[in-house]
Amino acid sequence: MKIHEYQAKRVLSEYGVTIPQGEVAVTPEEAYAAAARLGAPVVVKAQVHAGGRGKAGGVKLARTPEEAKAAAMAILGMTIKGRTVRIVLVEKAVEIAREVYIGVIFDRAKKAHTIIASAEGGIEIEELARTAPDKILKETVEPTVGLQPYQIRNIVWGMGFTAPLDRPIFAMVANLYRAFAATDASLAEINPLVITKGGEVLACDGKFNFDDNGMFRQKKIAEFRDPGEEDPAEREAVDKKLNFIKLDGNIGCMVNGAGLAMATMDMIKHFGAEPANFLDIGGGAKAQQVKDALSIILREPKVKAIFINIFGGIVRCDLVAEGIIAAKKDLGFDRPVVIRLIGTNDAIARKMLNEEGFPTYDNMPEAARKAVEMTAGV
Ligand code: GDP
Ligand code: MN
DSSP states (O other), X not given: OBOOHHHHHHHHHHTTOOOOOEEEESSHHHHHHHHHXXXXXXXXXXXXSOSOTTTTTOEEEESSHHHHHHHHHHHTTOEETTEEOOOEEEEEOOOEEEEEEEEEEEETTTTEEEEEEESSOSSOHHHHHHHOGGGEEEEEEOTTTOOOHHHHHHXXXXXXXXXXXXXXXXXXXXXXXXHHHHTTEEEEEEEEEEEETTSOEEEOOOEEEEOGGGGGGOHHHHTTOOXXXXXXXXXXXXXXXXXXXEOSSSEEEEESSHHXXXXXXXXXXXXXXXBSEEEEOOTTOOHHHHHHHHHHHHTOTTOOEEEEEEEESSSOHHHHHHHHHHHHHHXXXXXXXXXXXXXXXXXXXXXXXXXXXXOEESOHHHHHHXXXXXXXXX
């Protein structure tokens, strides 16, 4: 789960990270009032679940409340990486002397937390990793042991900080890590961490990603969920309790079981195409889940063919067939469908589907190849 910058800053602030004073606004008038209260100059910042807002024109400096109103007017309604801006954060502007990057990620490969830092802040870390990987500092933290003072010193000194700034920067790294660990975050990032001309240290941007599986015990964080920022198909899948993840390709996949779903995606790639999604309808899926799943796949215009791959263990193939036939009647299929079924009641299922005009397969590679052929040249 992602949250907005203003929410991230509230979380950071609770853990002792210092942030600029600010207020959220949803209209230009509110932005004017906020700027007047805070005292101009202010920065007006688009609140969307996307990075690179600065480059996209979503961060504007305003010297007066009137300018803040005009900035909010320009930013509200703007589209950044496909998302419409509905909220702005109005913050007291700071005079930047230096910008650095600090972040924490959950590193699956190392089974540990990794602190990432760089003396070059402001730009995206992915870009820095490409252009100047030697400028990135890393410390691996064993989660059960926690972040050790010597590791923080490596970071602080590695970025070149000396007295008197080393102490506040040390505290920032320690507090960022505490916020990360306490909230079941998978990523926490301050970019830029700003050192002002007056010598203050402030988190001028904040970003968090959280592990969805931790949200049952993170009630306060879960309340930050903004369904308006979520993809409509992914939101519907969450509501229908389907494991669905959107991808970039054009073959919609409906599969039962996460392992078979992964194997299906691999096979599509093997035959030279890309899956449009990962979708596991679950082990005991019945007709209704099948219909729900197909309706989510069909929402996506870039899907050129649908590949249904079912292994009937606990799942009954005839119930899946029932769902497919119901989906055809209620939703209509305007794109080709390739169906491979094997296992419990597969003979009944095939007969049902064939009678409805759907060819069926029992061999997985053959079916996957057919699905890929269907999308060739479209
Ligand atoms: P992002 O582009 O989505 O990462 O948005 P940021 O919040 O990081 O803002 C982009 C850039 O705007 C920062 O790197 C800063 O250089 C600049 N910026 C943000 N807040 C202030 C501020 O209060 N004063 C000044 N002068 N610049 C700011
Ligand atoms: Mn940033």
